Amino acid sequence: MTTTRPTPSNPLGVSTDTIKRRITSIDIMRGLVMLIMLVDHVRERIYYHQQVADPMDLDAVNPDLFFTRLLAHWCAPVFVFLTGLSAWLYAHPANKQPRSASGFLFKRGLFLLLLEVTLVNFSWFGSYNILYLQVMWAIGISMIVLAAAIKLPFKLVGLIGALIVFGHNALVPISFSPGEAGYALWTMLHERGMLIADGPLPIRVSYPVLPWIGLMMLGYFAGPLYGATMTPAQRKRQLIVIGVSCLSLLLVLRGFNIYGEILPWAMADTLVGSMMAFLNFTKYGPSLDFMLLTIGSSMFLLVLFEDRDNKTTEVLKTFGSAPMFFYLLHLYALLVLYAILMAIFGGNQGDLFGVDYVWQVWLVAVILSWLLYYPTKAFARFKHSSQQAWVKYF
Template sequence: MSSTASLSSTVGFGPAAAAGSMPLAAVRAPRIVSIDILRGLVMLVMLLDHVRETLYLHLQVTDPMTIATTPAALFFSRFAAHFCAPAFVFLTGLSAWLYANPPAGTPRPVKSFLMKRGFLLLFLEATVITFAWSGDLPPRVIYLQVIWAIGLAMIVLALMSGLPRKLLAAIGFVIVFGHNALAGLSFAPDSPLYLPWTLLLHRGPVIAEGALQIKLTYPVLPWIGVILLGWVAGPLYAHTVGAARRIKLLLALGLACLGLLLVLRGFNIYGENAPWEYGATTVHTVMSFLNFTKYPPSLDFLLTTLGTAFLLLAAFERADNRVGRFLATFGGAPMFYYIGHLLLLLVLYKILLAVFGPNQGTRFGVNPDQFWVVWVSTVALIPVLYFPCRAFARYKRTSKRAWVRYF
């Protein structure tokens, strides 16, 4: 089971959140629209992946995917979902810096702010989100997924936020670029190092037996590196940096990431433990090249996804149009959307299971040649989710209730 969300403004970050923490009479600062647009875009891609998990869970994909047995439509749908978690985690770090450094005013302490929101995410993962995935009360299995990883990474960022920015940049780069060198290291379940190593770098069971099991899907170490780099990138959005300069820097960062990817991946040098190979067709060759490990995210995975995210942020800098505003609506209420879409999918699945029965073993699902149903269902659900998100985003902007900012 995977999940790809989280949520920089889950956590009430960014200029709007900063305004929300000021006296109620203060004027709210405007949101940075390009961040909301990118967040909204990857949230819709995330919806596609979660519809796939709802209707196609009987045909799960491996990590990395098995090229010979994975249809192209399934492969590229899953590949598109790879962009969600890195973009959200990076934006979480960036938005945390924006909260700590409001555009008009003196820097504010951020440690307590990050700690509270980090622990909130841990709580939500273990309770509300676990239920939204499984529908079980009480839960039989708790999956520690992306919300858990972001919450824990946020707590680490809180503890490290007072360090010099150059030091944080160095630590972030060492983690993101260096963790692949440790990918082959593992420990037996009876080793005292098994639990910390599983939490940091290898997915696996935390509690494998008993009435309540806990399974870790998102090892947190690489995501700590990503959130630190997001914090370090925060000054790109300082009020002293003009849009033209920011676009130029984002383009340079994006192209540098993708250029490095072509060298490292092209020659199978480093950054992905599953080397690419020529396939029987051009499509299979492309699939092999793009077949990155997500759990934990390999360096090539992060170069691809974050490099593309930088280019999209540059493209969205001046995206003042209907499409941009449509996407920004989702990006303005991410945790509300995240929990809401999981609950909606749970209800719809229960209805389908009751009406049609378990046609795929113990589950209801579509046949392998009906993957188009996943795409059609995703498109149909977008307007269903849009109007509640728009209403909640408007309510959040005007409400004086503190709890609203958490969603």
């Protein structure tokens, strides 16, 4: 590794190559969750006749479906956390003076909201019968809030984020009925439901934003782990400490049904059944236990990916370096694929087309990932070579 002369923004003289490898590990992690997301969205296209509740109904799902759905739980929290972390990196570029990220966060947040209500919603149904406010909505709102929050003292951003993430489960008993004062705000913040039930375009909030706002703020607070003053050894130790702390707290809170999840667990007749009960968390919105599991375990993956440079990580990095492009591309690929399958086979699961086994979902996802890799790679190259401002949003 080459050395670099110490500077005010890099007092330890860490090489720019080391800094680039840190960012590469983030792209690899982001790419992994994008591929996991692809599996889940294939499931929602061709295995939707086996619907999955939230939390999951253990009497209605087999282990293969349970663990496939459970794996997808990593996607949104890891992506939101890394978005906050990347916002800190944007504000503190390597070997350059710090800059404000507020403008970029605000504009990108608005851009994501626009995508949610246009291209993303249309990609799911090929029509506009109901407007779903889903993950792009949650990330967009969280970015807009973070754009304002980062003007606060840095430690206060972390404190507010921690209070939201660790405290929002205490708000579960609070509920509002449709038409009651506070219902609309609470639906957007904490309890998913119909925001507008009647009219030409009903609106449903699938991703209440409060927990995601807190998680993105914590991601921003974690940004210095990837700063120029942090050596690889120091960063790995801190990531491991965070991971161990999250999972240890999860074992205590969940093991004794103390706090952090609305659905208690109990031992089942089999080991697999007991594991399913223990790991059966709420995603909409994400419970504390849900976030402890996903963020805690992702810390170990970030440690693993930092030192990896092979064909597999190169593929993951490609998907992770153009996430928005891949997100939109895979949604429309699935829309077209499903239309073709319906035209050829019709509804073989009631009104829906569906496969019979979960392994077939994985097979289709693997084939699609291979097909979509090449256009994603081409766009990633264009993105990194282009000076056009709009490209940054993808």
